[in-house]
Amino acid sequence: MNVIEVSNLTKSYGSHFKLEIDQFKLEKGKVFALIGLNGAGKTSFVKLLLDLMNKDSGDVKLNGRVNTDPKSRQSTVFLPEKFTFHLFYTPETVLEFFAQMREIEKGEIKEKVHNALQTLNIFDIKDRSLKTLSKGQMQRVGLASMLLTNNNLLILDEPFSGLDPIGMKDLKKIIKDEKAKGTSIFLNSHILSEMELICDEFAIIHQGKMVCQMPISKIPEQFKNLEDFFAHTIGASHE
Amino acid sequence: MNNLFLALFKDTIKKEVRNKMLLFSIFTSTIIILLSFAVMKTFHEMVGNQEQTIPIDAGGMILSLMFMFLNFWSVMLSVFFGVNSLRSDFVSNINYQYLTFPIKRSLYIFSRLIGTWAIVFIFYLYTYGFATLLFSFAYKKFVFNISHLASIPIMGVFVFVWILISMLLSLYINKLGSFILITFIWLFISIANNAIGSLPLEKIFIQDSIFGYFNLLVYLVLPHLEVLSKAVSGILMNQPLELKWAFEIPHFVASTLGLTYLLNYLVRKKDF
Numbered sequence: 001m002n003v004i005e006v007s008n009l010t011k012s013y014g015s016h017f018k019l020e021i022d023q024f025k026l027e028k029g030k031v032f033a034l035i036g037l038n039g040a041g042k043t044s045f046v047k048l049l050l051d052l053m054n055k056d057s058g059d060v061k062l063n064g065r066v067n068t069d070p071k072s073r074q075s076t077v078f079l080p081e082k083f084t085f086h087l088f089y090t091p092e093t094v095l096e097f098f099a100q101m102r103e104i105e106k107g108e109i110k111e112k113v114h115n116a117l118q119t120l121n122i123f124d125i126k127d128r129s130l131k132t133l134s135k136g137q138m139q140r141v142g143l144a145s146m147l148l149t150n151n152n153l154l155i156l157d158e159p160f161s162g163l164d165p166i167g168m169k170d171l172k173k174i175i176k177d178e179k180a181k182g183t184s185i186f187l188n189s190h191i192l193s194e195m196e197l198i199c200d201e202f203a204i205i206h207q208g209k210m211v212c213q214m215p216i217s218k219i220p221e222q223f224k225n226l227e228d229f230f231a232h233t234i235g236a237s238h239e
Numbered sequence: 240m241n242n243l244f245l246a247l248f249k250d251t252i253k254k255e256v257r258n259k260m261l262l263f264s265i266f267t268s269t270i271i272i273l274l275s276f277a278v279m280k281t282f283h284e285m286v287g288n289q290e291q292t293i294p295i296d297a298g299g300m301i302l303s304l305m306f307m308f309l310n311f312w313s314v315m316l317s318v319f320f321g322v323n324s325l326r327s328d329f330v331s332n333i334n335y336q337y338l339t340f341p342i343k344r345s346l347y348i349f350s351r352l353i354g355t356w357a358i359v360f361i362f363y364l365y366t367y368g369f370a371t372l373l374f375s376f377a378y379k380k381f382v383f384n385i386s387h388l389a390s391i392p393i394m395g396v397f398v399f400v401w402i403l404i405s406m407l408l409s410l411y412i413n414k415l416g417s418f419i420l421i422t423f424i425w426l427f428i429s430i431a432n433n434a435i436g437s438l439p440l441e442k443i444f445i446q447d448s449i450f451g452y453f454n455l456l457v458y459l460v461l462p463h464l465e466v467l468s469k470a471v472s473g474i475l476m477n478q479p480l481e482l483k484w485a486f487e488i489p490h491f492v493a494s495t496l497g498l499t500y501l502l503n504y505l506v507r508k509k510d511f
Contacts, residue, residue, distance in 0.1 A: 050339050053510040070341045078339040085333055086254055100246040101340040 001028045001064070003153045003184040004049065009058030011048060019044050019208040021058070026201075028152075031175060031185045033195040035230060036205035042188050045205065046157055049186075050078055063152050075152035081161050083142025087131035091122055091141045094130065098145045116144040120170060135162040143171060146178075154178060157188045172198060196226040204233050243342055244350050251324070251354025260319050261358065268312060268366045275305055276373035303475040305370050306387065310394055310471055313363045317356075317398040321405025322417040324355045334511055348506050352406060359398050367391065390474045397467045400495055407502050410509060425464070431457035432465040440486070462494040463487060 006024040019041045026032050036042050047053040049060060051067045065072035085094050095113040104112060117123040120140045130138065139162045146154055154175075160168055175185055175198055189195055195202060196216060203213035211233060216226065223229040255261065279301060325348070328334040337347045367387070375381045404424065408417040434451070435443055435458040446452045466487050473480045 047511070052335065052338055054508060070343050073339060073341040076339075076341075078335070080332070080335050082332070084331060085336060086250075088253070088257055097246065097250060098336075098340075101243060101342070103243070103341075 002026060002061075003028050003063055004186065005059070005061040006049070007059050009048060009060060010056045011044060011053065012056055017041075017208060019048070021045065021210050024203070024210060024213065026153075026184055026186060028184055029179065029182045030200045031179055031187070031198055033187045033189055033199040033202040034205060035189065035192060035195065035202055035226075037234065040205045041208045042205055043157065046078075046155060046186075046188055049155065050076075075149065076155065077146045077149070077151050077153075078155045079142050079146060079157065079159060081158035082135075083139050083145075085130060085141075087129060089130050090127050091117060091130070091133070091137075091144070092126040094141060095144055095148065099148050102149050104148060112148050116147040119147055119174075120144040121166075136164050136167050139163055140167060140170075143167075143174060146174065150181070151178065151183045153184045153186065155186045155188075158190065159187060160189060160191050160194060168194075192227040192230060193225070202226065204230060206234055243340075244346060247337075247342075247347060247350030248354045248357075251351050252358060254327075255320060255324070255355060255358045258320070258323070260316070260323075261362065264312065264316055264362060265365070268309065268362075269369065271308070272305070272366065272370045272373060275301075275370070276377055279374060279377040301374065303387070303477075305374070306367065306390070306475050307472060309363065309366045309370065310390075310397075310468075312366075313359060313394065313398055314401055316362060317359050317401040318405045318418065318421050320355045320359055321402035322409045322414050322421075324351045324402075324409070325406055326409040326414060326417075329511075338511060344506050345503050348406075348502060352402060352502075355402050355406075356395075356399050359402065360395050363394060363398065364391070386474045386477060390471045393467060393471050393474070396491075396495075397464065397471065400462050400464060400467075400498070403495070403498050403502060407498065407505070410502075410505055424461070427454075427457045428461055428463070429465050430454060431461075432463055434458075436463070436466070460494060460497070462491050462498070467491070 002025045004024065004026040006021050009019070009021040009024075011019045017039075034042050034045065044053065048055055049062065049067060050073070051060075060067040062072040062076055063074065067073075089097070092113060095116060096109055099109045099112060114123065117126050120143055122137060122140050122144065125133065125137060130141070133141070143159075159171055163171060172194075178185060187195065187199065199216055201213065201215050204211050219226060219229050223232060325334075328337065328351075338344060371387070401421075405417060405421060408420055412420060431454040434454045443455065443458075446455055466482060470480055470482065472478070
């Protein structure tokens with residue numbers, strides 16, 4: 001089963017940029033990385049997946065439903081590059097609000113929120129307002145929000161950004177645990193060395209087009225690593 | 240669905256109740272009401288036994304004037320909160336969190352709309368209640384009358400429409416631009432109502448200039464807020480209301496529903 005299905009997707013920004021994705025699929029349980037240069041169209045693609053932007057043409061399905069149907073996001077969690085929320089909230093109250101919005105039973109909210117706070121080692125700061133948190137602590141609150149529900153799909157935009165080494169270790173563990181539960185994970189990241197270690201598949205997006213999509217294991221042997229292959233592919237498409 | 244709306248509604252209240260403008264408005268209004276109370280009390284004690292020289296309903300009249308000031312202040316607050324409600328989410332990129340929950344965009348927008356309205360309306364009720372209480376103390380009788388009560392729901396609708404218009408503008412224009420445009424909209428509505436509203440129905444569509452047709456367009460499309468404003472003032476000042484109710488009520492309902500539909504449509508079509 002595919003958790004993401006995209007066909008003939010287009011989106012134009014005036015005359016200077018056009019995103020065109022002919023076909024894209026993400027299978028259930030896979031960890032996928034979308035990589036590309038700044039301005040290649042990664043964030044636009046994620047926004048189109050989540051119906052944050054209106055497409056010009058094409059079809060997008062999340063969890064088997066067209067993405068304009070809110071139910072397609074029922075078991076999907078999105079973590080933006082810089083997690084933020086109203087600064088008067090505390091980590092505990094923001095997670096309680098997220099739990100309500102994801103329709104967790106009222107009686108289960110407290111326990112789930114406390115478990116998530118403990119998993120991310122932010123239980124001690126649960127009553128501090130968000131405005132007093134560091135960038136890394138704030139990102140951990142965002143990561144904790146992913147642990148409230150049983151997810152089908154996680155969409156993470158530059159998830160390693162702002163995390164300290166321990167935070168990065170925790171995130172990799174979360175990704176591993178979620179994958180073990182059968183959750184599909186879509187990552188948007190620049191840190192190719194990390195992507196190579198945790199992903200099953202990747203795609204390179206360049207100038208609004210997906211120039212390749214393949215399993216990490218299928219990177220041709222003449223390239224030392226993903227970074228090398230990426231540089232070659234982008235270089236090739238420049239020529 | 241109701242639980243989701245309630246969660247978003249509470250979130251809007253929590254967000255807006257911390258707004259410095261609300262705290263400033265509560266503080267300023269309270270001071271003004273207290274000052275008015277002090278003046279009224281002094282005046283009442285000074286005239287003492289000469290009550291026959293004071294108009295019988297002087298307390299009610301002054302309270303009416305005070306309510307008109309509070310109405311104006313509430314409209315200002317509606318515009319401020321209406322412009323700020325969605326815009327602050329956009330500016331701080333928090334809207335992504337809301338829009339990626341499994342909810343329709345309309346649920347997010349309308350919970351913000353109703354939550355913002357509730358804040359302004361509660362402020363309005365507080366100032367009404369507080370002013371009435373103090374003025375009753377000053378006059379040693381309950382100065383509130385039934386006409387004041389009748390103006391409350393009309394004022395509720397009035398601030399709702401201003402919040403709606405402010406939200407619509409804030410989708411595309413920054414705060415300052417929205418405030419400037421709202422001033423012009425108020426001006427256009429007033430001019431159109433004065434120019435067209437007094438004409439007999441059969442002559443409304445006969446205009447002889449481009450400005451005339453512009454007035455006609457404004458008159459037909461936008462809610463007649465000028466009429467609501469006059470209705471509230473008329474009720475408070477015990478003046479007769481000469482309004483074409485059979486036309487005004489359906490027009491108001493239709494144009495407000497039209498604006499609500501437009502807000503929902505534009506939010507659905509907006510790229511975030």
